[in-house]
Every structure is written in structure tokens, then in C-alpha cells.
Amino acid sequence: MNDFGRQWEDVRDDALRAFESVGRSGWYILGSRxxxxxxxxGANWGLAHAVGVASGLDAIELALRAAGMRPGDRVLTTPLSAFATTLAIVRAGGIPVFCDTTETGLIDLDDARAALRAMPGIRYFVPVHLYGFPIDPGGLRSLIDEFELICIEDCAQSIGAExxxxxxxxQGAAAVTSFYxxxxxxxxxDAGAVLTADRSFAERIRCLRDYGQTAKYKHAEIGLNSRLDEVQAALLSDAFLPRLAGWTERRRQIASRYLRDWRSERVRPVAPEGWGSSEWRPCWHLFPVRVAGGEKASLMAWLRDEGIGTGEHYPILIPNQEALRTVSSSCFGALERAERLSSEELSLxxxxxLTDEEVDRVLLAIGRWEESTPPSA
Ligand SMILES: Cc1ncc(COP(=O)(O)O)c(C=O)c1O
Structure with missing residues (x-):
């Protein structure tokens, strides 16, 4: 699924120089890097203020707190994401309310609208641009405006998507992201960031990430230790961020190759609505496919035997996680689309x-699985 060996060969010189610059500076936490x-x-994203924090999880919690969320407030969100999205809401004292997704795994804005009508008083909203598929910005905007929502967009998987x-x-009060x-x-x-157009919001995050400190030894509120360190910031600045545009382009080429050469009938890409239009530009954090008929495990095992790694995003819906039994949460409706996608989804x-030859090898392996394995139903 990843090849950090190849990545290291590519970034090595820049990464070592970055590390050296921090070592020479003698300043390791919250400094010039x-x-x-x-x-x-911030410049890369088009948002005036970016605040580095310790993880994506912290970024969501801190953004909700900076946005004024109080313990006991309900927060509308998606059942299909990394558990961290909901964990952050719970850690901030919020009560997650889940509504269904579309067939492509993004929170369904019509269901969200119905939930907001049925449960008046919900002010906070945490949608996730899952898999690197952008949620329709116009739809998001009109929902935010209609219900006067304070929206924290979970962009942990969507940097570079548009x-x-x-x-x-x-569209929201802040974008949050992860540098896992x-x-x-x-x-x-570990590292993460909160981005916003609002200077005072950014200042609140800066204060909260550093024990709620407003000046040395002056603590205005109960904060966290969620500081970004200089080594990670230097690596991100010198070795990784300059490569991001090229990496995103390469992910798009790979996705196009998969989609162009796709033959399988029993395995189908979870391509976003609007795929093929130049308007929709996912950053393809993942390449999710659906395997219907309870055949996911068989395909996973087949690919593993062929030396091809796969992932599942995510096999257990968040509201079904054991950890949520001990906290308040609720679901709007049956979450059927999310349930089905969660049981069928596999990430290639x-x-x-990844080379073109390796992409072709994945496609061939899926073809061989389909030929050799009779449908289970
Ligand atoms: C959608 C989403 N939200 C939040 C997170 C949490 O980020 P982190 O692992 O940096 O805490 C992740 C990453 O795991 C994620 O994929």
C-alpha cells in the first residue's frame, strides 16, 4: 500500500539537510521551522493561517474547542471515517450524531439536511473528504448557510483535492489535516494542522496547543500539549511539501490508469460522482473499490498471495465501535449505504x-481472481 523505502531514496538528501538544520539551530519545539x-x-492551501499541532486527532479537537463547542453540544458527522474523527468530537465533550453516506462514502448532504431538520439545535458539523474525494463545495456551503453551522472540515485525506x-x-470555519x-x-x-481564514481563530488554536498559554506562564484556558516539533516541520517544509504537487499528479495518473483499464465486473471502483469531469479533482489518497457478494475476503487473500497489499477503509462503522458504548451518540436513520460500503470496500x-507496471499487475491479478473464483452466490 505504501513504499517508504522508495520514498526515502527520493527524499533522503533533503530530509538529512532538514534534520541538520534543526540540529544546528538547537531549537526543537515551536521555532522558526x-x-x-x-x-x-497556508500559502499552498490558500488559507491565510495554518497552525501546526501534534496530530490530526488533536487538530479536530482543538478546532472544535476554538470554535466554541461546549461539552454536551451535538456534532453532526459521518459514520464512515477513521475513528479519530469521532474520537476528537468525544474528547472535546461533544455528542456525535451520525447520518448516512452516499454510495461513494461521503456524508450525504440530503441526509444531513434531513437530520438537521429533525434535530433542531445542532450547530456543529464535521464532514470528511474521505478517500481524497472532495464533497461538493456548493452543497456544503448551502447546508452551512441554511442551518448556520459551524463546520470543521476533516481534510486529513484530502490535501490537494478540489x-x-x-x-x-x-467552506467551513476551519480545515483540519493530518501528516501521519x-x-x-x-x-x-505524528503531526497535524488547523487551517483557517480567521486570524483570531488561529490565535486560539496557538494558545490551546500550548497549555492554553497566552504569554509565558500565563494560562488563559485549559489547553493541551499539542505542539508541532521543529524536526517534523523542517522535514515537511524541505522534503515533503515541495513534492506534494508532483505526488498528487502521480496519484491522479495512477487512478486514471486503473479507471481506463478497468475490466472487472465483480469488483467496481468507488469512483466519485462526476469522475471524468475536469471539475472533480480528487487527490486519490486511496483507491477504493467495492467487492459485492461477500467476496472481499477472498479477493484480499488472492491479492496478498500475489504480493499485493490492500487496505479496508473502514470495515467497522464508527457507531458500531465498542468504545462508543460508554459515551452518548446517536444515529439518524439506518445508515444503510455506509453499512454496505463498509462491508464491501477494499483499497488498492x-x-x-507505484510504477505503471505495478498498476497493471494489480489489474491482471484482479482479472485472474475473477476468472478462477466462481461467484459465491
Ligand atoms: C479522515 C481522518 N481524520 C482524522 C485522522 C486522524 O489523524 P492522526 O492519525 O494524525 O491523528 C485521520 C488519520 O488517521 C483520518 O484519515
């Missing part, structure tokens, strides 16, 4: 160091 990275990231020329993360190593922009450890390799 963090400030530089924040500026470069729809109609608009990047993800520009497997992400499209990954660090060499799509990292930027």
Missing part, C-alpha cells in the same frame, strides 16, 4: 512511487 512550515502550508477549482476545507506518514503529505512521525495500492 514551524513558523516557516505554517506559512508555506472541485470546480475550489480546494477542500474552504501514510497521508498524501506525511511526516516522519495508489502511492506516488
Amino acid at each position: 514551524v513558523r516557516e512550515f505554517e506559512q508555506a502550508l 472541485a470546480g477549482g475550489i480546494a477542500t476545507g474552504l 506518514p501514510t497521508k498524501n503529505l506525511g511526516a516522519m512521525g 495500492p495508489i502511492h506516488p512511487y
Whole structure:
């Protein structure tokens, strides 16, 4: 699914120089390399303020708290995401409310609208641009406006994705992202960021990430230790961010190759609505496919035997996770589309160091599986 060996060969010189610059500076936490990275990231994304934090999980929690969320507030979100999306809501004291997704795994804005009508008073909204598929920005905007929502867009998988020329993360109060190593922009450890157009919002995040400190030894509120370190910021600035556009382009080429040469009937890509139109430009964090008829495990095992790694995003819906039994949460409706996608979804390799030959090998292996394995039903 990833090839960090190939990545290291590519980034090695820049990464070593970045590390050296931090070592020579003697300043390891929240220094000039963090400030530089924040500026470069904000400029790259088109948002005036970026604040580096310790993880994507913290970025969501801190953004909700900076947005004024209080313990006991309900937060509308998706049941199909990394558990961290909901964990952050719970850690901030929120009560997650789940509504169904579309067939492509994104929160269904019509269902969200129905949920907001049925449960008046919900003010907070955390949609996820899952798989790197951008949620329609116009639809998101009109929902936010209609219900006066405070929206924190989870862009952990969507850096570089855009729809109609608009990047993800520009409709809400803030975009949050993760630099977990497997992400499209990954660090060499944990890191994340909150991005916003609002200076005072950014200042609140800066305060909250550093024990709620407003000046040395002055603590205005109960914050966290969620500081980004200089080593990760330097690596991101010097070795990874400059390569992001090229990596995203390569992911798009790989996705096009998969889609162009797709033959299988029993395995179908979960391509986003509007695929093929130049308006929809996912960043293809993942290349999800659906395997119907309970055959996912068989295909996974087949590909594993052929030396091809796969992933599942995500095999258990968040509201079904055991950890949520002990906290308040609710579901709007039956979440049928999300349930079905979660049981059928498999992710194929799509990292930027994958070669065309390897993509072809994945396609051939799926073809052989289909020929050799009779349908189970
Ligand atoms: C959609 C989504 N949200 C949040 C997170 C949390 O990010 P992190 O692992 O940096 O805490 C992730 C990554 O795992 C993610 O994929």
C-alpha cells in the first residue's frame, strides 16, 4: 500500500539537510521551522493561517474547542471515517450524531439536511473528504448557510483535492489535516494542522496547543500539549511539501490508469460522482473499490498471495465501535449505504512511487481472481 523505502531514496538528501538544520539551530519545539512550515502550508492551501499541532486527532479537537463547542453540544458527522474523527468530537465533550453516506462514502448532504431538520439545535458539523474525494463545495456551503453551522472540515485525506477549482476545507470555519506518514503529505512521525481564514481563530488554536498559554506562564484556558516539533516541520517544509504537487499528479495518473483499464465486473471502483469531469479533482489518497457478494475476503487473500497489499477503509462503522458504548451518540436513520460500503470496500495500492507496471499487475491479478473464483452466490 505504501513504499517508504522508495520514498526515502527520493527524499533522503533533503530530509538529512532538514534534520541538520534543526540540529544546528538547537531549537526543537515551536521555532522558526514551524513558523516557516505554517506559512508555506497556508500559502499552498490558500488559507491565510495554518497552525501546526501534534496530530490530526488533536487538530479536530482543538478546532472544535476554538470554535466554541461546549461539552454536551451535538456534532453532526459521518459514520464512515477513521475513528479519530469521532474520537476528537468525544474528547472535546461533544455528542456525535451520525447520518448516512452516499454510495461513494461521503456524508450525504440530503441526509444531513434531513437530520438537521429533525434535530433542531445542532450547530456543529464535521464532514470528511474521505478517500481524497472532495464533497461538493456548493452543497456544503448551502447546508452551512441554511442551518448556520459551524463546520470543521476533516481534510486529513484530502490535501490537494478540489472541485470546480475550489480546494477542500474552504467552506467551513476551519480545515483540519493530518501528516501521519501514510497521508498524501506525511511526516516522519505524528503531526497535524488547523487551517483557517480567521486570524483570531488561529490565535486560539496557538494558545490551546500550548497549555492554553497566552504569554509565558500565563494560562488563559485549559489547553493541551499539542505542539508541532521543529524536526517534523523542517522535514515537511524541505522534503515533503515541495513534492506534494508532483505526488498528487502521480496519484491522479495512477487512478486514471486503473479507471481506463478497468475490466472487472465483480469488483467496481468507488469512483466519485462526476469522475471524468475536469471539475472533480480528487487527490486519490486511496483507491477504493467495492467487492459485492461477500467476496472481499477472498479477493484480499488472492491479492496478498500475489504480493499485493490492500487496505479496508473502514470495515467497522464508527457507531458500531465498542468504545462508543460508554459515551452518548446517536444515529439518524439506518445508515444503510455506509453499512454496505463498509462491508464491501477494499483499497488498492495508489502511492506516488507505484510504477505503471505495478498498476497493471494489480489489474491482471484482479482479472485472474475473477476468472478462477466462481461467484459465491
Ligand atoms: C479522515 C481522518 N481524520 C482524522 C485522522 C486522524 O489523524 P492522526 O492519525 O494524525 O491523528 C485521520 C488519520 O488517521 C483520518 O484519515
